[in-house]
Amino acid sequence: MMILSGDPPRSRVLTLLLVVIILALAATPFLFPGAKALNVAAKICVFAALVASYDLLLGYTGSVSFAHTMFYGIGSYAIAIALYGMGPNWAAVATGIVAGLPLAALLALAIGLFSLRVAAIFFAMITLAVASAFQVLASQLSWLTGGEDGRSFQLPELLRPGTVLISKNLFGFEINGRILTFYLVFAISGLMILALLRVVNSPFGRVLQAIRENRFRAEALGFRTVFHLTYANCLAALVAASAGILNALWLRYAGPDTSLSFSIMLDILLMVVIGGMGTIYGAIIGATIFILAQNYLQSLMGVASKAADEAGLPLLPGLLHPDRWLLWLGLLFIASVYFFPTGVVGRLRHGGGKKSASASH
């Protein structure tokens, strides 16, 4: 209970789901052989933390930010540029962390302070504008960021796939640097999610919820809403940048498509809404469903598209083409905002019948 900050899943099915997901992720290197399964599992870990940090903003303060990928990208690029420039050593990793995290927090502070000056209704639009400018900036400063190609780099010796830590023992598994990196990603993501759970269940988190429900009343009660909102923004940015660092470490690469693009922002939005806003646990569920669908549903769609093409049906092959899978997710997204605004977690907790306080305006 302590570790969950007194906020257990509160639903038997949800608990079971979470336990299954976490155990499956932890055992991926041994249960599912092959690079793809491990990649998918690492991506689920990174995105679960990223989406949880977005949930702190969207679900707990009710403010829609489109700049979250910017912070994610700052983390990715900071570590990539450091490792690219300084060579594969631990000093470079430390430099990347020391440069990236404060930069993300400072930028979040600047955006927070600036958007306080204007109507709250503008917040989403301003973050969208800043994020798109940052994206263009990152692709233009090619001497630093590698432009559209991004930066590939080497990891320190210990984390490389070639490094064998424990050679095949009697269980028949080999523990190498790649698997160690995976557990690093897994553990840090898990710690960040637990920390976020701690934040939202603290008195500070309660104030955020009060602001979400009624900003004027929260202000009238004597809370400095400005301070709370900016603080939440900075915290979310820090976690997002950390997730970016993990992502870059796992991919050994940082580029616009993997860390900055607007489509990642949409992915995050989809995950948080499908999983359930304002629950933190929703992030784990949403990220798992979404990334599994992204990796395995697409191949299914390819088969269906081909079948429709062979049957000579009009339009369907185009609609079912694997590249069009976002179309179906978009429809799912609208439907879930409309019919299940509380997402999977809200459904499981309340059985759907009762109206939940969270996630509404």
Place this chain on the structure above:
Amino acid sequence: MTDLAATDPLPKPKRDLAPILLPLALALLMIPLIGSTSSWLTLTVASLAMGMMIFIMASGLTLVFGLMDVLNFGHGAFIAVGAYVATLVLAPFAASIQVDSLLTNLAVLAPAALLSMAVSGALGLVVERVLILPVYGQHLKQILMTTGGLIVAEQTLYALWGPQIIPMPLPASLRGSFIIGDVAIAKYRVLAMLIGLSVFIAIQLVLNRTKLGLLIRAGVENREMVEALGYRIRRLFLGVFMTGSALAGLGGVMWALYREQVHASMSDDLTVLIFIVVIIGGLGSIGGCFIGAILVAMVANYGGFLVPKLALVSNILLMVAILMWRPRGLYAVTSR
């Protein structure tokens, strides 16, 4: 409060001229910086033309924001749909577009633009009923729903037309420039300016000279009061939404011709520009939107000429500067 006799004319509202002077001052300030008068004129015409196109796309959005407090993040979809629909007319008549006669060219362009407006207007009706009506008055859900709508619209366009960039050549008679002295002014920019100005004048006339416009302006200022007087503001809003969508479609056609290509991702870049314009102008203000669009275009054109590196963030800097000066935009017309 002073007493007014019944015969006295009503006191005129104070005119706020500072925002109008802003683009003028900016343009004049640029003359010495740019140096040559001819390139200054070319750049100024370019920014006016670009500004008019952005204004056409943004005008509907600002009224929708202002009138009903609806955050529509899917406005860019209407732009892309408009551009794609225009290719339906322009592609089969490609031959008559290549004829160097203004009349023949316009005979194809006008139906294409009208069809685009009709389709995006109709799409506006569907979007308003299906996506916006159910989440009325809830900003968070409005943003989510309309963002979802944008994804679906974009992907549907890709599914129907394919993901490649579609070329959209300018009609023969609109290519090239008028040369006056050593100043070159692209013909298409003149046309874009003319269309933009007529749209602006038409909107101003409707808003200021008709009862419908009076209701819209009153609704922007205080929605509940208009409702209390017995007008069905929802229906009014639907009309404004459809008109705004149709105008976005028109803007999409014009932008596609300007760039000479069509791609669904155009909606993403333009959405950001349009948001900046709406924020700069002030929610619900057509005049502010007009000035904001010209300012954004000026900063893009002059900035691109003087300091190309800065052009990437110049719009953000402009927005920051204006909001520092007037936190609610150039003209604050809403009571919110």
